[in-house]
Amino acid sequence: MNKIRFKTEIWSGDNALNALETINQQHIFIVTDPFMVESGKIESITAKLTDQNELKIFSDIVPDPPINKIISGMTALNEFNATMVIAVGGGSAIDAAKAMKFFAQRVFKKQETITFIAVPTTSGTGSEVTNFSVLTDAEAGVKYPLVTDDILPQVALLDANLVKTAPQNITADTGMDVLTHCLEAYVSINATDFSDSFAEKAFQLVFENIEKVSRNGDDLSARQKMHHASCLAGMAFNLANLGLNHGIAHAAGAKFHIPHGRLNTILLPQIIKYNANLENDLNSTAAQKYSHLAKLIGLSASNPRIGIRSLTNAICQLRKKLNMPDSFHNYGLTKETFNHYKNDIAQAALRDGTTKSNPRKPNKEDVLSILDASFG
Secondary structure: OOOOOOOOEEEEOOOHHHHHHHOOOOEEEEEOOHHHHHOOOOHHHHOOOOOOOEEEEEOOOOOOOEHHHHHHHHHHHHHOOOOEEEEEEOHHHHHHHHHHHHHHHHHOOOOOOOEEEEEEOOOOOOHHHOOEEEEEEOOOOEEEEEEOHHHOOOEEEEOHHHOOOOOHHHHHHHHHHHHHHHHHHHHOOOOOHHHHHHHHHHHHHHHHHHHHHHHOOOOHHHHHHHHHHHHHHHHHHHHHOOOHHHHHHHHHHHHHOOOHHHHHHHHHHHHHHHHHOOOOOOOOHHHHHHHHHHHHOOOOOOOHHHHHHHHHHHHHHHHHHOOOOOOHHHHOOOHHHHHHHHHHHHHHHHHOOOHHHOOOOOOHHHHHHHHHHHHO
């Protein structure tokens, strides 16, 4: 039996930020990154919050939020007696805010409800609607997923105006992360009709709009569509989980420090080939579903083999159009560094919580083969 529940309310569309003006009499703990503060962009949020609220901004956020930053944040949140948390930023800021709120309530035994609003400024992670938060032990070089419905935001606020100034490389990285979310949720062993519907729509939106926003960041219509795609893909994998692509990306990201979406994109063609398993089963569920996605975007897919070839080629062509590397080597990683860490990465990927829902159960040799094929 599947239980389908959507806890997060979504505010979207023109001037969605204006909804913040209705908030009153709150102690609002704003979690964001230094750029948002230094550039003054955080004022697009604070200007909407009336003087009847008390605000505190915590901006000590870095990519792949380490545990020590979470501890600092949860301590500050408690000392401020926050009644509301607003996370503003990409996945790192939102993931960090989730963990701060979660641990603060438990460590300091806070019984009162703390409202949580997530305001993404990138179209990529879908973190605003997921019960996932990925934290990093910087010393050990290990990423740990925190997975619980207790960290789901009550509100996700999607406003394309917050995304339009994102640079091309960030737009491409985050957009291809969305595409990876779609593909992994779609072929997950936990996929349902509900998660499939979100994944299919998000997949189509990415292919229709990612090139547009990469070429012209001021295209607000395409920006909003990518924002919606990110959210829909997040809803899909929140129901179905992800797979080996993210399992390897989490492990490799902790060692190589390659941007997450870029790392996912390097791995994606090899993951599709592995999951489809055409050498042994032409009609596997994953192969059939990949082929169906090819049809959805108008590619040739008269049988699974042709559909998967069409899909993989389309992804490789898209990657090239977005000026993204097609291998670890072309990213700039040396063979020496790659070989030094690849066994540790393979072992960590097999332990990662996202790998367990992959359509094929991998072993260490499988992961090493995917890594080697992705080195270039």
